[in-house]
Amino acid sequence: MKNLNLCSGPQSEGGKNMGLRRDSLKACPREKKSMTLQKLFDLDSPRNGASKLARSSNGSPRKECQDSENEEIFSLIPHCSVFYTFNNPQESPSQQDLKRLKLIQLLSIIKCSKTAFNREVLSSVFSMLSANLFRPLPPSKTSLICILPDDDELVATPSAAWSHLQIVFDIFHRLLLKTDPKELREYIDHSFLVNLLSLFRSEDPKERESLKNVCHQIYSKFTFYRSFMRKAMNDVFLHYIFEADQHHCGIGDLLEIWGSIINGFTVPLKQEHKLFLTRVLIPLHKPKGMQAYHRQLAYCVSQFVHKDAALGGTVVRGMLRYWPVTNCQKEVLLIGELEDVVENIDPEHYRTIALPLCTQITKCLNSWNSQVAERGLYVWNNEQFVKMASQAMEDVLPVVVRGMEKNLKYHWSNSVKQLTQNVKEMLQGLEPSLYIRCLSRLALEESAAQHREMTRKEMWERVEMAAATRNQCVHQLRCICVSSYD
Numbered sequence: 001m002k003n004l005n006l007c008s009g010p011q012s013e014g015g016k017n018m019g020l021r022r023d024s025l026k027a028c029p030r031e032k033k034s035m036t037l038q039k040l041f042d043l044d045s046p047r048n049g050a051s052k053l054a055r056s057s058n059g060s061p062r063k064e065c066q067d068s069e070n071e072e073i074f075s076l077i078p079h080c081s082v083f084y085t086f087n088n089p090q091e092s093p094s095q096q097d098l099k100r101l102k103l104i105q106l107l108s109i110i111k112c113s114k115t116a117f118n119r120e121v122l123s124s125v126f127s128m129l130s131a132n133l134f135r136p137l138p139p140s141k142t143s144l145i146c147i148l149p150d151d152d153e154l155v156a157t158p159s160a161a162w163s164h165l166q167i168v169f170d171i172f173h174r175l176l177l178k179t180d181p182k183e184l185r186e187y188i189d190h191s192f193l194v195n196l197l198s199l200f201r202s203e204d205p206k207e208r209e210s211l212k213n214v215c216h217q218i219y220s221k222f223t224f225y226r227s228f229m230r231k232a233m234n235d236v237f238l239h240y241i242f243e244a245d246q247h248h249c250g251i252g253d254l255l256e257i258w259g260s261i262i263n264g265f266t267v268p269l270k271q272e273h274k275l276f277l278t279r280v281l282i283p284l285h286k287p288k289g290m291q292a293y294h295r296q297l298a299y300c301v302s303q304f305v306h307k308d309a310a311l312g313g314t315v316v317r318g319m320l321r322y323w324p325v326t327n328c329q330k331e332v333l334l335i336g337e338l339e340d341v342v343e344n345i346d347p348e349h350y351r352t353i354a355l356p357l358c359t360q361i362t363k364c365l366n367s368w369n370s371q372v373a374e375r376g377l378y379v380w381n382n383e384q385f386v387k388m389a390s391q392a393m394e395d396v397l398p399v400v401v402r403g404m405e406k407n408l409k410y411h412w413s414n415s416v417k418q419l420t421q422n423v424k425e426m427l428q429g430l431e432p433s434l435y436i437r438c439l440s441r442l443a444l445e446e447s448a449a450q451h452r453e454m455t456r457k458e459m460w461e462r463v464e465m466a467a468a469t470r471n472q473c474v475h476q477l478r479c480i481c482v483s484s485y486d
Helices: 002-008 013-027 029-044 046-056 061-080 093-112 119-133 162-178 190-201 205-221 223-242 251-263 271-281 294-307 309-321 328-344 347-365 370-381 383-390 393-410 414-430 432-485
Strands: none
Touching: 061 093, 061 119, 093 162, 119 162, 119 190, 162 205, 190 205, 190 223, 190 251, 205 223, 205 251, 223 251, 223 271, 251 294, 271 294, 271 309, 294 309, 294 328, 309 328, 309 347, 328 347, 328 370, 328 383, 347 370, 347 383, 347 393, 370 383, 370 414, 383 393, 393 414, 393 432, 414 432
């Protein structure tokens, strides 16, 4: 009761203060108890003790873990930096296996690490990458890789060092994924990129595939290197096009990278990109090894035409300029590519390219190679191609009629003759009156040609008769001279 009176009744200043303090304690007894218990739990917790112990030292647990990772990486780098050719009998297989084990350990550390590496670690790792990747490539064993199309049996020649290089590429790729490009700029410079692109000459398809993935990653993340990478790849293409007897296994892989680059171009296209089409992509139709990378090349060209249909005329004229003379396989590929280009070309350019394009197709359907002739005839089944030709039918049809009539009379293949007859009937139904005029004109030209041939033969007969008469007279004179001398 006394306590209640002290809290509720009027008191002196000191008693009043005491009453307030007791009232406050009664108002929150649970809160004080809970805070006290929590404090006791925290004090008795072993985790708290460990954190105190860590704080009492100079570093944190994360710092100690990172230091141990760095020390382990530094211990692995010397073993991983030794390069083995796998061709030298003095190389120890056990040492090669040891290096592979160390590379796997290094890859595991980089995968599991959740912190960024410092400059010393990155410098050591990139020195190891350069020592493994930038090595002299062996000379080409066969030229079939550069002449024939992609064929696993002919192209697949895995490198003996791939068991190591595969892990090296994985390490490189992991670093690109988890490290800020600005931090790697010191190590991935222009010289590094040029050396990286030079590795596309490797005959190992697995290595080229890994290179392609790494270059894709660098181009997408290192935006400040995009212009330089495009220029460096262009230098590789131009060296391959214009240097004699040059073999390069990675042109198709580089074109795959360019395909994704072109796909990201904005419209309207920059003049720099249009120059790449005219100065690099179109001349790439010229080398004799075009079959090996034609699929990727055709995709790049079609991407340009899709983005700017007005470039179709430039593409067609450029391909006709580099048309092969004796390579039938290239002719078949180029006919198919031209057919695809025509389907996406700007109709305003139909009339300008109709005559040169149909003239070349007519030469193809007159080819003695049945595959080329049949492919040239199949083009007329394409509705877009026929629509293009119809824009200049007055100029195109006489050339085509002459080629088809030649096929029907002289070609050795019955299948080619049958296809020619089908195309002839289609064109006759399309332009009957014009077709008749073309046949009449062709008959007159053939008659005039026959007349010229007969005149030429008669002239040569007269020359031969005159020469024979002269020879006879000379012989008689010689006989007279000899008889008089006797």
